Amino acid sequence: MKIRTIRLLAKEGTSNIYKNKLMSFASIMTVVAALFFLGILLLIAINITTNIESMKRDLEVTVFLNVSASAFEREEVVTYIEQQQTAGVVAQYRTESKEQAFENIRSELKNDDLLKGLTVENMPESFYIKLTNPAFSDNFIEKLKTFSGVNADYGIGYDKAELEKLEGFLKIFNFVIMALLVVLMIIAVFLISNTIRLTVFARRREIEIMKYVGALDSFIRWPFIVEGILIGFIGAALSFLLTSQAYTWLQNVLNSILISFRLTTLSILEFGPVALRIFMVYSIFGIIIGGIGSLLSVRKHLNV
Amino acid sequence: MKIRTIRLLAKEGTSNIYKNKLMSFASIMTVVAALFFLGILLLIAINITTNIESMKRDLEVTVFLNVSASAFEREEVVTYIEQQQTAGVVAQYRTESKEQAFENIRSELKNDDLLKGLTVENMPESFYIKLTNPAFSDNFIEKLKTFSGVNADYGIGYDKAELEKLEGFLKIFNFVIMALLVVLMIIAVFLISNTIRLTVFARRREIEIMKYVGALDSFIRWPFIVEGILIGFIGAALSFLLTSQAYTWLQNVLNSILISFRLTTLSILEFGPVALRIFMVYSIFGIIIGGIGSLLSVRKHLNV
Amino acid sequence: MIRFVDTTKIYSNGVVGLKNCTVSVEKGEFVFVIGASGSGKSTFLKLIMHEEVPTEGEVYVNGYSVHNMPRSEIPFLRRSLGVVFQDFRLLPNKTAYDNVAFAMQIVEATPREIRRQVPLALGLVGLSKKAKAYPHQMSGGEQQRVVLARALVNNPAVLIADEPTGNLDPKTSWEIMNLLEEINQRGTTVIVATHEKDIVDTMKKRVIALERGEIKSDEQKGLYFNEN
Amino acid sequence: MIRFVDTTKIYSNGVVGLKNCTVSVEKGEFVFVIGASGSGKSTFLKLIMHEEVPTEGEVYVNGYSVHNMPRSEIPFLRRSLGVVFQDFRLLPNKTAYDNVAFAMQIVEATPREIRRQVPLALGLVGLSKKAKAYPHQMSGGEQQRVVLARALVNNPAVLIADEPTGNLDPKTSWEIMNLLEEINQRGTTVIVATHEKDIVDTMKKRVIALERGEIKSDEQKGLYFNEN
Numbered sequence A, B: 001m002k003i004r005t006i007r008l009l010a011k012e013g014t015s016n017i018y019k020n021k022l023m024s025f026a027s028i029m030t031v032v033a034a035l036f037f038l039g040i041l042l043l044i045a046i047n048i049t050t051n052i053e054s055m056k057r058d059l060e061v062t063v064f065l066n067v068s069a070s071a072f073e074r075e076e077v078v079t080y081i082e083q084q085q086t087a088g089v090v091a092q093y094r095t096e097s098k099e100q101a102f103e104n105i106r107s108e109l110k111n112d113d114l115l116k117g118l119t120v121e122n123m124p125e126s127f128y129i130k131l132t133n134p135a136f137s138d139n140f141i142e143k144l145k146t147f148s149g150v151n152a153d154y155g156i157g158y159d160k161a162e163l164e165k166l167e168g169f170l171k172i173f174n175f176v177i178m179a180l181l182v183v184l185m186i187i188a189v190f191l192i193s194n195t196i197r198l199t200v201f202a203r204r205r206e207i208e209i210m211k212y213v214g215a216l217d218s219f220i221r222w223p224f225i226v227e228g229i230l231i232g233f234i235g236a237a238l239s240f241l242l243t244s245q246a247y248t249w250l251q252n253v254l255n256s257i258l259i260s261f262r263l264t265t266l267s268i269l270e271f272g273p274v275a276l277r278i279f280m281v282y283s284i285f286g287i288i289i290g291g292i293g294s295l296l297s298v299r300k301h302l303n304v
Numbered sequence C, D: 001m002i003r004f005v006d007t008t009k010i011y012s013n014g015v016v017g018l019k020n021c022t023v024s025v026e027k028g029e030f031v032f033v034i035g036a037s038g039s040g041k042s043t044f045l046k047l048i049m050h051e052e053v054p055t056e057g058e059v060y061v062n063g064y065s066v067h068n069m070p071r072s073e074i075p076f077l078r079r080s081l082g083v084v085f086q087d088f089r090l091l092p093n094k095t096a097y098d099n100v101a102f103a104m105q106i107v108e109a110t111p112r113e114i115r116r117q118v119p120l121a122l123g124l125v126g127l128s129k130k131a132k133a134y135p136h137q138m139s140g141g142e143q144q145r146v147v148l149a150r151a152l153v154n155n156p157a158v159l160i161a162d163e164p165t166g167n168l169d170p171k172t173s174w175e176i177m178n179l180l181e182e183i184n185q186r187g188t189t190v191i192v193a194t195h196e197k198d199i200v201d202t203m204k205k206r207v208i209a210l211e212r213g214e215i216k217s218d219e220q221k222g223l224y225f226n227e228n
């Protein structure tokens, strides 16, 4: 195929978008609708995953020192924790002194009767350590147990049950969202190619005429493919704009709800950092479905 | 319009579905896809709401009796609770005896040093009451406080914070899901009517010819409307089948995940009880969009 | 019956279809409209059936004033006309029979009338055997005759035929012309745009000749216009 | 050049389009195909251009054997033919100019050739002024001539015309026929299906007459078949 023919076919495909306004509009809008919904769902999924992951990270390892631990023994533990912090295992930690422990238990028990045997001195000092990743917990806890200052009787607390619950949620959620996304993706592909098929169908006479005049399949096909790709891309771009607007709005509303319910541990992602990736996903998706959808739709009518 | 004409037009609309196979297929599939996704999302929403609601109901009112409460005082409280149970305010309740309380605190504190001042006798008896609706909690707690046997110092426990957190979640969730559903609904209407518009567009020549031969608008319009309604209904029925299959499958997978993660407090709704309602929603939605979509699409081409 | 008063039709792209045309056709007349390709014959006929509306001037048909007509009356105007379109305009999804029947269904004829009239009309144009064929399964001439059958079937007051024999062999053309004459003798006004010199010359009917949108001549018992 | 060997075409609904047809047309001939409406003229031409395939028998065109032809060669067969379709088949979204240019674009002609040839072809059929009009903006005869221009523009080895003057007045018809004869004299094989008795009788070319799908006569310097 000669270069001027390629250029001709590309031009043809482009101008067909204008010439078949209604059909281009329908196709573009289908792309916009499908991608928009896909994108919003994806963003919600990312938000929920991120939040559950951060809850998992917020789980603390609780370590009690022996009531009688020496300053040296204490120092050993602190050194180890800080060294692990440098190594990137520990995210942050805080200590609870004997005095604080006593205060806490007193306010917790309320009934002074129960406090009879308790003094500041027989309360243990404790550490609350957040890990950067829950996966480090087992090794970290094993190692801590080896320190003589650590009270192994109390056990080193790490809310395995809570962790597992969160992981369970995450797994369910991931599963549901993956199922939804896959289904939605299939539906999107289906709807878009359906629309393209209809628009090509409406022009089947044209395709036949071209064939009757002696055009090669490729000569007929390429303008449609170019048209499909352009429609996919335009749809993706519009959908991206719509998504960014809708998401920003959603983010504002949700943030104010979060604040009014004091759910400050939850946070909503900004759109900016993911914008480029979303745009890429949209474009690639739109272009591929548009192009392939056109290709397949045209093929059926070429056999005359 | 004569009755035989009405019958004729209805027949015409029905047989057009066969005659324009590709276009009917495209429209039906668009309805199926849109309704299916709408339905799955709706079912997920119902499940999550139900679960959060049931978590809210699982919150317990915790009441401590005075350590020295008499049997009569205790009876008063029990009577009141049971009376409230008959009245439908209390869902269920359980008691914790002094012995159980002692055992619990012992295993909780672990360190025997701390238990020095505690005996079975100076432990309080307690009640854990689940309400049928968290909204009853304020009144119920106020009333309980008036009993002489109840230890008002300990406070009557009711996890307001937890409740508010759950309500916060619920509100966010409801908001997001409503936004999604509204958007999805708009998209569905849009996609379906888009497809119908394309199929009508492909037949605009026919419409024009009918007009040129002298047909009244209504004569041309009705077969299309019948066709649209039928397509909407067929789409709804297929979508319903698909939804019930997909949901049942999802339910099984999720149930096994729930079990493997011991998240037994969560439960997945059965499809059966909501089936009829879902079917009605689908049908009405499909029929209305199909009919109105056709009507509007045809109108444009009648002006010749 | 049909009256053009200083009618001009200019298409949206500026092309003149018809210019200052004043003419009238009385009930029961048989009129040929002739003229070179692009001279405005179809435009003339399209104005009668309200497919196009005049840019200037007036058109009256069967008591309707076509130039400013409420939308709702257009179907009734068209029902009083039987039209053979130059480009056929058959419904692609209907058989020959159903295409003809359609014209009766829209005027809410009884199924019995339809069952009697449609085969009759198809028989008149010699297509009884093609009743079950779809338009794309028929030859050009066959399709053209189905259109004629559709135009005839309701016994319209006026029959408008735009080159009804363009795709027909001379023998069939003559049969069709004789049919039109017979219909005309039963009282129907017949207006035929045609290129068939033979037929026009032989039939000796009124001939309206168009040239570049203008009426060049209008003669009773006219002959096919002899170009230069 | 073109050879039918005992070719039969039966359409999917059982209708016989062509029956046991054996005939050949040599390079440079000018052939009229005549016959009543529905006698198989278009079927005959459609078999040549591979729009239909024979049910039985063989068809050879320009060295291709049409009856069993790989898909990929069909475009090249068609490019060796210029076809005037009975139902026009113009691309609705392209102007007259672009429709004609399209036939050149598919054979990858240079833009310069296209700019030279297309106006020439439109001029030959008398449509220079309609270059920018879309098909729906043209009269029947104008559309028909655009189709002819498209068929001519690539100087095909064979020109196939299915009633190329069906929508044309006698004068224009004659101009077109003279054009076809001229093209034929320059070496192009011309096959014309037509109903125009006058033209066939005057031009005294080879005439193949069909009747119900069968070749009834095939005469050099023939006359329009006199029915019965």
Ligand SMILES: Nc1ncnc2c1ncn2[C@@H]1O[C@H](COP(=O)(O)OP(=O)(O)OP(=O)(O)O)[C@@H](O)[C@H]1O
Binding pocket: C011, C012, C013, C015, C016, C017, C035, C036, C037, C038, C039, C040, C041, C042, C043, C044, C086, D133, D136, D137, D138, D139, D140, D141, D142, D167, D168, D169
């Ligand atoms: N829709 C339209 N838009 C623009 N121009 C048009 C339109 N329809 C017809 N014309 C132009 O108006 C003129 C008259 O057209 P018309 O169809 O009336 O011719 P005609 O006499 O029927 O010709 P033919 O014998 O070829 O059918 C022609 O020049 C044609 O190009």
Ligand SMILES: Nc1ncnc2c1ncn2[C@@H]1O[C@H](COP(=O)(O)OP(=O)(O)OP(=O)(O)O)[C@@H](O)[C@H]1O
Binding pocket: C130, C133, C136, C137, C138, C139, C140, C141, C142, C167, C168, C169, D011, D012, D013, D015, D016, D017, D035, D036, D037, D038, D039, D040, D041, D042, D043, D044, D086
């Ligand atoms: N696609 C088709 N399917 C079924 N039957 C067909 C088809 N095309 C043509 N026929 C039938 O085959 C016969 C020959 O048709 P053809 O088109 O060859 O006739 P023709 O000689 O061109 O007639 P005309 O002069 O009217 O154009 C006719 O009886 C016609 O009804």
Ligand SMILES: [Mg+2]
Binding pocket: C041, C042, C043, C086, C162, D139, D140, D141
């Ligand atoms: Mg005309």
Ligand SMILES: [Mg+2]
Binding pocket: C139, C140, C141, D041, D042, D043, D086, D162
């Ligand atoms: Mg033919």
